Amino acid sequence: MTAPTPEVLALLEATLDAAVIMDDRGRIEAFNTSAEVMFGYRAADAIGRNVNMLMTAADRGGHDDHLRRYLTTGESQVLGRGRDVRVQHRDGSEFSVFLSVGRIPNSAPPRFLGFLHDTSLRQKALATLEKERQVNRLYLDLAQVMLVATDRNGVVQLANQRAIRVLKREHANIVDSNWIESCVAPEDRATARAAFRHLLVSGNDEPQVCEYHVRSSDGEDRFITWRGVALRDAENVATGIMLSGEDITDQRRAESEAHRALERMNSVARLATMGEMAAGISHELNQPLAAIANYAQACVRFLRMPAPDLPEISGALEQIASQALRAGEIIRRIRSLVRNEDVRRETQDINELIREVHGLLASDARVHDGKLALDLASPLPSVTVDGVQIQQVLMNLVHNAFEAQAPEHDGAPFEVRIATRVTGSGDVEVSVSDLGPGLAGEAEQKIFEPFFTTKASGTGLGLAISRSIIKAHDARLGYRANHPRGACFYFVLPAHQEAPS
Amino acid sequence: MKDLPQTVFVVDDDDAVRDSLRMLLKSAGVHAEASASAQEFLSSYDASHPGCLVLDVRMPGMSGLEMQHELNLRGVTMPVIFITGHGDIPMAVEAMQHGAFDFLQKPFRDQELLDRVQRALVRDTENRARLRHTDRIRERLASLSPREREVLDLVTQGKANKMVAGDLGVSQRTVEIHRAHVMQKMEAGSLAELVRMMMAVAPPP
Numbered sequence: 001m002t003a004p005t006p007e008v009l010a011l012l013e014a015t016l017d018a019a020v021i022m023d024d025r026g027r028i029e030a031f032n033t034s035a036e037v038m039f040g041y042r043a044a045d046a047i048g049r050n051v052n053m054l055m056t057a058a059d060r061g062g063h064d065d066h067l068r069r070y071l072t073t074g075e076s077q078v079l080g081r082g083r084d085v086r087v088q089h090r091d092g093s094e095f096s097v098f099l100s101v102g103r104i105p106n107s108a109p110p111r112f113l114g115f116l117h118d119t120s121l122r123q124k125a126l127a128t129l130e131k132e133r134q135v136n137r138l139y140l141d142l143a144q145v146m147l148v149a150t151d152r153n154g155v156v157q158l159a160n161q162r163a164i165r166v167l168k169r170e171h172a173n174i175v176d177s178n179w180i181e182s183c184v185a186p187e188d189r190a191t192a193r194a195a196f197r198h199l200l201v202s203g204n205d206e207p208q209v210c211e212y213h214v215r216s217s218d219g220e221d222r223f224i225t226w227r228g229v230a231l232r233d234a235e236n237v238a239t240g241i242m243l244s245g246e247d248i249t250d251q252r253r254a255e256s257e258a259h260r261a262l263e264r265m266n267s268v269a270r271l272a273t274m275g276e277m278a279a280g281i282s283h284e285l286n287q288p289l290a291a292i293a294n295y296a297q298a299c300v301r302f303l304r305m306p307a308p309d310l311p312e313i314s315g316a317l318e319q320i321a322s323q324a325l326r327a328g329e330i331i332r333r334i335r336s337l338v339r340n341e342d343v344r345r346e347t348q349d350i351n352e353l354i355r356e357v358h359g360l361l362a363s364d365a366r367v368h369d370g371k372l373a374l375d376l377a378s379p380l381p382s383v384t385v386d387g388v389q390i391q392q393v394l395m396n397l398v399h400n401a402f403e404a405q406a407p408e409h410d411g412a413p414f415e416v417r418i419a420t421r422v423t424g425s426g427d428v429e430v431s432v433s434d435l436g437p438g439l440a441g442e443a444e445q446k447i448f449e450p451f452f453t454t455k456a457s458g459t460g461l462g463l464a465i466s467r468s469i470i471k472a473h474d475a476r477l478g479y480r481a482n483h484p485r486g487a488c489f490y491f492v493l494p495a496h497q498e499a500p501s
Numbered sequence: 502m503k504d505l506p507q508t509v510f511v512v513d514d515d516d517a518v519r520d521s522l523r524m525l526l527k528s529a530g531v532h533a534e535a536s537a538s539a540q541e542f543l544s545s546y547d548a549s550h551p552g553c554l555v556l557d558v559r560m561p562g563m564s565g566l567e568m569q570h571e572l573n574l575r576g577v578t579m580p581v582i583f584i585t586g587h588g589d590i591p592m593a594v595e596a597m598q599h600g601a602f603d604f605l606q607k608p609f610r611d612q613e614l615l616d617r618v619q620r621a622l623v624r625d626t627e628n629r630a631r632l633r634h635t636d637r638i639r640e641r642l643a644s645l646s647p648r649e650r651e652v653l654d655l656v657t658q659g660k661a662n663k664m665v666a667g668d669l670g671v672s673q674r675t676v677e678i679h680r681a682h683v684m685q686k687m688e689a690g691s692l693a694e695l696v697r698m699m700m701a702v703a704p705p706p
Contacts, residue, residue: 283586287515290607294521297611301528323517
């Protein structure tokens with residue numbers, strides 16, 4: 001055994017790593033200060049003992065075998081390479097070091113110099129990092145919003161629990177797949193793509209909001225409000241996007257229910273007002289008519305007398321003239337009433353309006369022991385209408401149809417049918433037909449006249465008002481006989497023209 | 502009292518309708534008086550004035566139906582013809598149930614109104630004649646002495662003089678004298694006529 005030269009010892013003391021020299025049997029020859037600090041042995045205590053005392057129980061036996069194999073075969077698993085090993089402090093605590101070993105040149109039998117670099121700090125940092133990662137994961141998963149991150153190609157990097165639940169898919173199934181192709185509802189992919197591109201190219205760091213449907217694995221579409229930001233690298237180049245999404249499907253549904261209920265109430269209220277208005281109008285109009293009839297008949301009687309009372313007659317004629325004007329004034333008032341209705345035109349799907357009416361009239365159908373059938377063509381061009389008014393007309397027509405059938409109940413179920421179709425000119429025809437007695441002769445001529453009614457309790461205004469509503473929509477409310485029997489009322493609404501941009 | 506002419510009382514809040522009705526009735530030779538409201542009519546009406554009423558069902562203030570109710574309370578028996586508008590049929594039905602004479606939907610033909618008015622006036626005359634008859638019977642009843650009234654009640658129950666004498670504890674001769682006075686004061690020619698008179702004034706069962 002040769003004692004290390006002072007240069008070697010100085011070198012060993014200068015390094016911050018633990019340095020150990022051992023002989024061919026593993027006995028420690030040198031043990032530097034760093035080694036003392038790292039392992040808790042004094043150099044004097046360590047020298048002469050087998051180096052395997054620094055190793056964990058699990059590695060101890062292996063070390064002697066390695067050494068022996070090297071000495072007989074020259075094979076080494078560590079020389080020139082280094083490796084991570086677990087070692088043991090004097091107090092029994094274990095830690096990791098990176099071990100690099102070199103054979104001291106020209107030594108025979110061979111001697112070895114080992115450097116042990118404490119890597120437990122790095123390991124601790126890695127463990128902390130992992131823990132942080134888990135906490136972050138927890139944050140993501142606890143979030144009540146869907147969180148999705150993708151790279152700049154739209155490939156999903158991350159999806160939280162909420163996103164997984166809404167999409168009803170496995171995490172592994174989402175990650176690494178293309179977000180838009182695999183999760184967005186096909187109808188909304190164009191929207192989603194545009195929003196994605198916009199996020200990547202706009203330098204704006206404000207979250208951008210967009211809404212589109214995602215499709216879950218079982219085919220259910222959920223409506224999501226997304227807030228998206230671009231993820232950027234150090235050079236401020238967008239590397240991907242982060243989306244936070246709120247599932248507003250149920251909220252939307254509740255809103256549209258509430259909206260529909262309100263509309264329903266409005267139209268019922270309007271209908272009731274219309275009924276009251278009709279009663280009021282007919283009473284008012286009746287007054288001057290009755291007076292005119294009375295005066296005229298009185299005049300005839302006076303004129304038949306041998307000595308007619310001329311002043312009385314001329315007074316009556318003056319009254320007739322002024323009462324006729326009064327009637328005209330009432331009619332003018334009705335007209336302006338109908339015209340002053342504020343018309344709120346919107347581009348709408350007529351089928352949707354009809355489906356809403358269908359819901360409203362179901363009870364009407366039940367009362368009449370009948371059925372309201374829908375025969376709706378799809379797709380239909382959209383139309384620009386005041387939805388509530390059109391619904392009012394439909395309700396009036398359907399109501400009339402049920403009433404028309406009522407007196408002839410012969411056991412067959414009443415059926416009223418609302419149908420839509422596209423006409424030859426590309427416009428939308430809406431018809432309401434029944435299997436009642438239909439209209440005969442005089443009734444067909446007069447059916448649209450105000451105050452004409454075939455019903456015992458009718459005001460005769462429903463159809464007249466309906467016709468004025470349809471006319472205000474640049475259409476005409478018409479009547480034709482239904483096949484094989486019954487009546488059919490219809491109107492043709494012009495298809496909505498896209499305004500040239 | 503008998504000099505008062507039969508009058509058709511028109512009550513309608515619409516000036517033109519009211520005036521035209523009055524004129525139509527006048528042209529048919531019927532005397533008419535018009536009021537613009539139920540209150541106006543009720544405040545000036547004298548129940549002894551014969552005639553009939555033509556009432557508008559719909560009026561502000563007191564409606565035709567309410568006025569009919571008020572007339573019933575006051576014991577006015579004058580027939581009421583209601584004039585109704587379009588869609589007032591339920592009201593007309595209610596009016597008929599409460600004893601209206603008839604109703605008319607306006608506008609109407611003059612003859613329809615005049616026919617109804619004529620029939621209503623005839624009804625009023627009959628009513629008043631019946632009333633006059635019972636009034637007379639009541640006057641005669643009031644002229645009887647208490648003893649004569651007792652005899653009348655017993656004989657109209659079908660009792661013979663002898664039984665009446667027994668019930669009242671007087672002689673049969675005395676009963677015969679009272680009975681002769683009763684027949685004379687009541688201007689009855691027979692027992693049967695006396696019974697009819699008593700039935701005419703009896704309160705309805």
